[in-house]
Amino acid sequence: MTLDDLRVFVAVCEARNLSAVARTLSCSQSAVSQHVRRLERETGLTLLERRRRGVAPTQAGEILRRAAAQGLAGLDDALRRLDDLRSGxxxxxxxxxxxxxxxxxxxxxxxxxxxxxxxxxxxxxxxxxxxxxxxxxxxxxxxxxxxxxxxxxxxxxxxxxxELPWVLAVRADDPLGRRDTVTPAELAGIRHIELPERSTSRVHLEMHLERHGVRLTSTTSVADWDTALLLAELGVGQAVLPALPGWGRGPGVVRLVPISGLPPLGxxxxxxxxxxxxxxxxxxxxxxxxxxxxxxxxx
CATH class of the missing domain: 3.40.190.10 (Periplasmic binding protein-like II)
Incomplete structure (x- = not known):
């Protein structure tokens, strides 16, 4: 069992195709097969299942693939650092x-x-x-x-x-923009600009709002916090966001109103x-x- 055997085997598992790996490595398909067969002889197990369109790892093959991929990634990292030392x-x-x-x-x-x-x-x-x-x-x-x-x-x-505190981003001319703080309950009626689905920040926010009996509804969603702030500035809606460095310093169209009762985001x-x-x-x-x-x- 060699490093080349493992590298080729991991590549085959990812590509699910022997000929595709052969093209990538500029070698013959039989050479790729030899690497796999050598591993199968040494483990005494069938590692690849031949299918009508390509191949797939067997249960044993998947175990080896995971271990090999993790080990090869660490080895590649070490080789990269050694190359840095060698090149100065x-x-x-x-x-x-x-x-x-x-x-x-x-x-x-x-x-x-x-x-x-x-x-x-x-x-x-x-x-x-x-x-x-x-x-x-x-x-x-x-x-x-x-x-x-x-x-x-x-x-x-x-x-x-x-630990970043949660704030409500609203235009300065919004009634909530004149407040010093708002409570979770007061967020129930906002035109909410929602955070990315399944993002850590959104999961954190929804979990703690639910503890206050609040569930926000939205017709607008964004991929990042900066876009949510921009849309709040344009008056599209209001956004509940973590207070990021550099936001809210000096006068502007948008006010960031602290929200009481919500644990900060780490x-x-x-x-x-x-x-x-x-x-x-x-x-x-x-x-x-x-x-x-x-x-x-x-x-």
Whole structure:
């Protein structure tokens, strides 16, 4: 059993087609089959089921695929770091981010870190949800991810760095915009601009509103918090959002009215194992949090 055997086997399981993998690897289909047969001889089990259109892993094959994929991802990560050492590069930090992460949370931290370490390669992996950011970390596609802290995910550690209070975003000329605070009960009649379905922030909000007997109805939905704020500014409706850094500083068309009685939303870093991160990755994570502290964002 060799690394090449495992790499080819994982590729076949993902593509579900021997000839497709052969084309990708620029080799013959029989060469791909030999890798699979060698694994089957060593395990003593059938790993692939031949179907009319391609192949699929058997139960035994799926067990091997999962283990091999996880191990190969970690090995590829290690080889990448060794390549950095060999080529003299100071290091690479891969950060999974959502649409609003860098703008609202990382700007000052990235600037400070870059000034301190201009030779470090910073790679930002864009993902459209916290869940996908966590998956990028778990699959070794990212070292760190800034996420909305949610339910535990096997293979990933999450740390809350900030607690963001919930606010109602309304136009200043809206009657609710003249209030100092609003209660959850007063949200029942708003023209709600809803957050992305199954997003961590929406699940958190709906769960705690239900405890107050409130269920919001909506005819408008958005993919991110910034768009919800913009639509509230345009008067399309009102949005219930976490108070992000940089929002509500100075006069404007939109007012952010604090909502009493709702637990804040946690945000912070995620990694596979904190004690396995490189010193540079740890420094980057600490720098981002330090700069946010300086900006006066509530913890």
């Amino acid at each position: 590069v100071a290091g690479t930090i891969r950060v999974a981010t959502g649409a609003t992460t860098v703008r609202h949370f990382m700007g000052a931290g990235v600037t400070t870190f870059r000034a301190r370490h201009p030779e470090v390669n910073l790679q930002f992996v864009t993902a459209d949800s916290s869940r996908r950011c966590l998956e990028a970390v778990r699959s070794h596609d990212a070292d760190l991810a800034w996420v909305t802290v949610g339910p535990p995910l096997d293979g990933v550690e999450q740390r809350t760095s900030y 945000a912070g870093w995620a990694a596979r194992q904190w004690d396995a991160l490189t010193p540079l990755a740890l420094e980057f994570a600490d720098t981002v949090v330090t700069e946010l502290n300086r900006s006066g964002v509530p913890r």
